[in-house]
Amino acid sequence: MARVVITGVGVVSAAVSGDSAALGAFLAAPFAPAAGALGAGAVAVLVDPGESRRLSRVCQFTIAAARLALRESGLDPAAGLGLVVGTEFGDLASTHAFADGFLARGPGGLSALLFPNTVMNTMVATTAIAVGARELALTLNAPTVAGELAVARATAAVASGRVPAVLAGGVDELDPVVEHELKRFGLDAERRAEGAAFLVLEPRVAAEARGAPVLGEISAAAWRALPARPWGVGRTCRAPAIEAVLEAADEARDRWEEQVLGAALGSAAPVSTLGRLLGRHAGLGVLRVAAGAWTARSGLLPATDGAARVERVRPGRGLVHGLARGGTHVALVVDAA
Amino acid sequence: MKQVVVTGLGAVSPYGAGVAEFWKGLAGGACAIRDLTLIETDGFRCRLAAEVPEPLGGSARRTRADRLAIAAAGEALADAGLGARDCAAAALVVGAVGGGMLEAEAWYWRTARAGTRPASLSALRAVLPSAHAETLGSRFGLGGPRHTVVTACSSGAVALAEASELIAAGVVDVALAGGVDAITRICFMGFNALKLLDPAPCRPFDRERRGMSIGEGAGFMVLETEARARARGARVYATLAGHGMTTDAFHVTAPEPEGDGMVRAMRAALAGGGITPAEVQYANAHGTGTPQNDRIEARALARVFGEGGLLVSSSKSMIGHTMAAAGSLEAIATVLALGHDLVPPTANLATPDPDVPFDCVPRTARATRLRCAISNSFGFGGQNVTLLFRRSVA
Amino acid sequence: MEEKEVLDELKTILVARLKFDPRRAAETSESTPLPKGVAGSIGLDSLDFIELSIAIEERFGIAMDENQDLTEHFASFDSLSRFIAGKLRPA
Numbered sequence: 001m002a003r004v005v006i007t008g009v010g011v012v013s014a015a016v017s018g019d020s021a022a023l024g025a026f027l028a029a030p031f032a033p034a035a036g037a038l039g040a041g042a043v044a045v046l047v048d049p050g051e052s053r054r055l056s057r058v059c060q061f062t063i064a065a066a067r068l069a070l071r072e073s074g075l076d077p078a079a080g081l082g083l084v085v086g087t088e089f090g091d092l093a094s095t096h097a098f099a100d101g102f103l104a105r106g107p108g109g110l111s112a113l114l115f116p117n118t119v120m121n122t123m124v125a126t127t128a129i130a131v132g133a134r135e136l137a138l139t140l141n142a143p144t145v146a147g148e149l150a151v152a153r154a155t156a157a158v159a160s161g162r163v164p165a166v167l168a169g170g171v172d173e174l175d176p177v178v179e180h181e182l183k184r185f186g187l188d189a190e191r192r193a194e195g196a197a198f199l200v201l202e203p204r205v206a207a208e209a210r211g212a213p214v215l216g217e218i219s220a221a222a223w224r225a226l227p228a229r230p231w232g233v234g235r236t237c238r239a240p241a242i243e244a245v246l247e248a249a250d251e252a253r254d255r256w257e258e259q260v261l262g263a264a265l266g267s268a269a270p271v272s273t274l275g276r277l278l279g280r281h282a283g284l285g286v287l288r289v290a291a292g293a294w295t296a297r298s299g300l301l302p303a304t305d306g307a308a309r310v311e312r313v314r315p316g317r318g319l320v321h322g323l324a325r326g327g328t329h330v331a332l333v334v335d336a337a
Numbered sequence: 338m339k340q341v342v343v344t345g346l347g348a349v350s351p352y353g354a355g356v357a358e359f360w361k362g363l364a365g366g367a368c369a370i371r372d373l374t375l376i377e378t379d380g381f382r383c384r385l386a387a388e389v390p391e392p393l394g395g396s397a398r399r400t401r402a403d404r405l406a407i408a409a410a411g412e413a414l415a416d417a418g419l420g421a422r423d424c425a426a427a428a429l430v431v432g433a434v435g436g437g438m439l440e441a442e443a444w445y446w447r448t449a450r451a452g453t454r455p456a457s458l459s460a461l462r463a464v465l466p467s468a469h470a471e472t473l474g475s476r477f478g479l480g481g482p483r484h485t486v487v488t489a490c491s492s493g494a495v496a497l498a499e500a501s502e503l504i505a506a507g508v509v510d511v512a513l514a515g516g517v518d519a520i521t522r523i524c525f526m527g528f529n530a531l532k533l534l535d536p537a538p539c540r541p542f543d544r545e546r547r548g549m550s551i552g553e554g555a556g557f558m559v560l561e562t563e564a565r566a567r568a569r570g571a572r573v574y575a576t577l578a579g580h581g582m583t584t585d586a587f588h589v590t591a592p593e594p595e596g597d598g599m600v601r602a603m604r605a606a607l608a609g610g611g612i613t614p615a616e617v618q619y620a621n622a623h624g625t626g627t628p629q630n631d632r633i634e635a636r637a638l639a640r641v642f643g644e645g646g647l648l649v650s651s652s653k654s655m656i657g658h659t660m661a662a663a664g665s666l667e668a669i670a671t672v673l674a675l676g677h678d679l680v681p682p683t684a685n686l687a688t689p690d691p692d693v694p695f696d697c698v699p700r701t702a703r704a705t706r707l708r709c710a711i712s713n714s715f716g717f718g719g720q721n722v723t724l725l726f727r728r729s730v731a
Numbered sequence: 732m733e734e735k736e737v738l739d740e741l742k743t744i745l746v747a748r749l750k751f752d753p754r755r756a757a758e759t760s761e762s763t764p765l766p767k768g769v770a771g772s773i774g775l776d777s778l779d780f781i782e783l784s785i786a787i788e789e790r791f792g793i794a795m796d797e798n799q800d801l802t803e804h805f806a807s808f809d810s811l812s813r814f815i816a817g818k819l820r821p822a
Contacts, residue, residue: 108789115527125718136582225483
């Protein structure tokens, strides 16, 4: 099994856009919580007008983030590149726009250009074309932890030698129709945002041979679900950890997750909950892994209480854990390079 | 790497519920593509589909797609003889595209026409593709790794490949995997708008073919390590000997004209199984019936196997294109073909296209000794998957 | 309908259905090539042409026969507006 390292980071979001340096600068500086909608400017410089005409909004920021990560890594896609993208909602904006065309004007109102976006693999399909990724290309759909899941799956693909390198990403878009419905049924307690984030994952040996930046190592990755009987609880979290980057969407899940991690890790580890600060989306799931690598490297942990300060912790190893509505959980152990 | 074998099959198809019905229809060359009844079709050029016949089984409170998935998954688990303890550790991989969109559409259509929003949440709760995995996971107590793949028309095949990866890597010993899709307005309208549908039942590999027919269904398999299957005396249908997954990275709807991605997927599957092209007797083609796909797929098959190098047939000629279920239902057809030494035919094939250099088994199933077979699924956006099955030596 | 009016409608379709920037659409002329790969074209591919066909059918109420090879008519706005105007003229 190959050792898997991160050689590039790309993020596009309202709070921060850029590569690992931009992300690190953002996490280190005191900042005000900025969950919300993306500005158009972040993407415009990375996707040219000839392309953007044919790309839906969510596809545009997927491509932008993927390009940022690839640029940082210096990887040539022609050597073989896979693509794994996690998303919770996909391109629902295009889906209801497509339906609206028919409802307003009948068959003549249907848009051929919109139709491919109604299938959730559209971000992967368009990004594969934009960057030239020709190996396996997967879209993983999951509530809450799609981003973390994509990184875990991509890690397995690189570790097994199936693919020479993988772009692992997460993306979600805030869609007014979805937000309206979530609010109407009182499910908006979870603070949501939008954005895309990508990591370039490669075998350590290849990255070092290439002289690529080694931003962190993903030493272990696993995901499990909760069956009707609780035999799966805690089994994912057996990895030893010094710090924990903890995420949970609401009070009850917070407490449950703390208990599970406490039981598994047996320590009062310093925790950071970026979702509270940045809002939740599949892109955040991937950004958290990059943030975990940054903390492991720098020994700085973004504190996400109201003071938004930075704590010093022992550098070395971190755990990124995600727990979904419905019980799927993902854990990744991230080490300093 | 551990050997992965198939120990359970479950299917709900346009022929009806159950694997027996599915095989009976395929072996008999019966075309299940008929007038669409589930949704309105006025004003559209093609008004056909291969629908799953009533009664569907299961609770009417669930989405149609969930009901199809539960029935097929349940049959596969029972067929494999998996108990509760096995299920608690089993992985689950689902290939899905439409999810509960049929019901969400009905809600959206009512909202648009009536101008008010119905209060019910239930239409939206199970809309996302990932909903099936949550439904199956809790219904059957599946506690191992769980994920949902959305790769358009190849989703069902990718799910099987993903599950085999988990087993081969030693993450789990047993997995339930497959794909499911129900008819949706969006799918029907979209393919009509792209002019990819034949107004008559599709005619894959026919010189006069004009497009696809849509369908619906669910197909699931139980996969295990060979060692575990033998140890517990399970019936082994076949070995899932290899798989290949590639991407065209060419165009969002059109396949890459040389079929390079298809060729790479097929070669990767063969390499994974340590099988040479000469050892494969049958390819269950993606075979949608569009002029482009069939031409390019035939060219790719010829590059890998040589012209006339194996029998080729398209199950879509009979069950239509079942979208996310296609990859898994057609994999089940391939496994059954191996088991029966019988290649299901290509229905509606009246005048074979002279540019397709293969015997596409027109209209009548062909009895012949089969040792290895492949199943191709080439999805929208150039998402190519080939699965290689090898007959089980009992 | 005159060819000039047809051309204006096509430019509207370019913005409304094909998502061109209005300024870019205004810059096009009758002789601007349409298909991708032709020098100076606005770069339409197969999917764009399907969208354009749907829009033309809806806007002008004519049927585009997909069994006929319409490639020559899609070469430029000039050829396209002549094709459409021809279909609109009473037989």
